[in-house]
Amino acid sequence: MAMEHLRWRPTVNERDFIERALQSNLRVDDDRSFDFRRSLEFRPLNISFGREDGSSEVQLGETRVMGYVTAQLVQPYRDRPNEGTLAIFTELSPMADPSFEPGRPGESAIELARVIDRGLSESRAVDMESLCVVPGKYVWSLRVDLHILDNGGNLIDAANIAALAALSSFRRPECTIGGEDGQQVTVHDPKVRDPLPLTIHHLPIAVTFAYFGEDNIVVDPTCKEEAIMGGRMTVTVNSNGDVYAIEKAGEEGVMPSVIMKCLRIASDKAAYVTSKIKIAVENYATEKD
Template sequence: MDQRWRPTVNEREFIEQALQSDLRVDGRRPFDFRKLTISFGREDGSAEVLLGETCVMGYVTAQLVPPYKDRPNEGTLAIFTEFSPMADPAFEPGRPGEAAIELGRVIDRGLRESRAVDMESLCVVAGKHVWAVRVDLHILDNGGYGLYIVY
C-alpha cells in the first residue's frame, strides 16, 4: 500500500488558509508543541516516547567491531524503523515500507548533521575497535500525526 499522502486541491487550499489564519485542527497555536513524555524502560537502552498521541518505543544496542578502513577513528550509527500494523491500519506487516525507510534516513541525517552523536567518540582503539550503535524504533501508535511522507 502506498503510504504517501497527496492532498486534493480542496485539502491544499484548506491547509493554506488554516496556516494563514493561525488555525490548527487540534487547537494549538502555530508554535505550540504537542506534549512530550519520555519514559526510560526497565531494560538498558530502552525508552518510550509519547508525542501527543503518537507512541514510539526505542531500543539502543552497541557492540565492538572493527572500523571501516576509510574511517579508522569513527564508530557507526544505524537507525531502523518499524511501523507496526497495530499502530495504524495503513501500516502493513513485513519488510519496511518507503515511509519507514525515509523516516530512518531523516533521523539519521538529523543526528549526523547536527553532530548530536560524535562518531569519533565511538572509537575505542583507532583502527581496531569502534562502537557500532544500532537504534531500533518501533512505532506503536501513530496518533494520526506526521508519520506519512508528504510529496
C-alpha cells in the same frame, strides 16, 4: 512522507473545516477534544524511559514512538579506523496505522530512518572517536531501533526525539586493553564496572512544518493535517540555531522568505525540545540512583 492505500481521506466538509480553522490560527486535535492550539505550537510532549539504559518512549499528542539502543564491538570502516558507527532502523507496524504494511520495511520506514540518520550524522552530535577501542580493529557500533506504536502524525519529530532520548540514557560497557600485543579487549560486566555514557556534544532536533498555500504554515502536523497539506519541510537544528539538514516533501514550492521564517521558528522549538529531553534524562538518572 507517503502513506499508502488505507490512509484517512477527508471529506470536502472536513477539509474545508480544517483549512478554515488554520486560516484563523486554530487547530483541532483529536487527543485534546475541542481544545485548540495555535499554528506554531507543539502537541503535549511526554518523554519516559524503560528499565534498561537506552530505552525510551515518546508521546507527542496521539503519536507514540519507542526507541532502543544497542551496541556491539565491530571492525571499523577502513577510511575511518578511529571512529565507531551509528545506524538508525525503523519499524512501522500495522498496529500503529492500517496503512503500514507488515513485512520488510517499506518506503515510508526507509525515508523516516534516513531523515533521522542524516540529522544525526550531519550534526556529528555523537562523538564517534570516543567509541574507538583499538584503532583499526575494534570500535563500538551503535544501533537505534525506532518502533512506531501509534501514528497520530508527525512521525519524524517524535522518532527523532525518541532516538535522542534513548542515546542520552544509553550506557555502554567499559573495556580494558591488555595482552602481550596490547590489543586484547576485555568487556566488563556492568555489575563489575559501571557502564559509560555516550559523549553527546549537542542535540540535533527535527522540527517539521506543514504548509497550506504560500504563507500558512504549522508546526507538528497531525495525521489529518498531513492528509490535506500542500507539502512538508523538516529542519534539523540545535538549540544554538545551527542548521544541519533541511528535508522537503510534497509538490508545492516554498518561498525563500518562508524557509527563513521556518528556520527562526525551528531554533526556538529546538531549545524547547532540548530542555524537555535533558530534564527527562536527569530525572531518569536521579530515580535510577
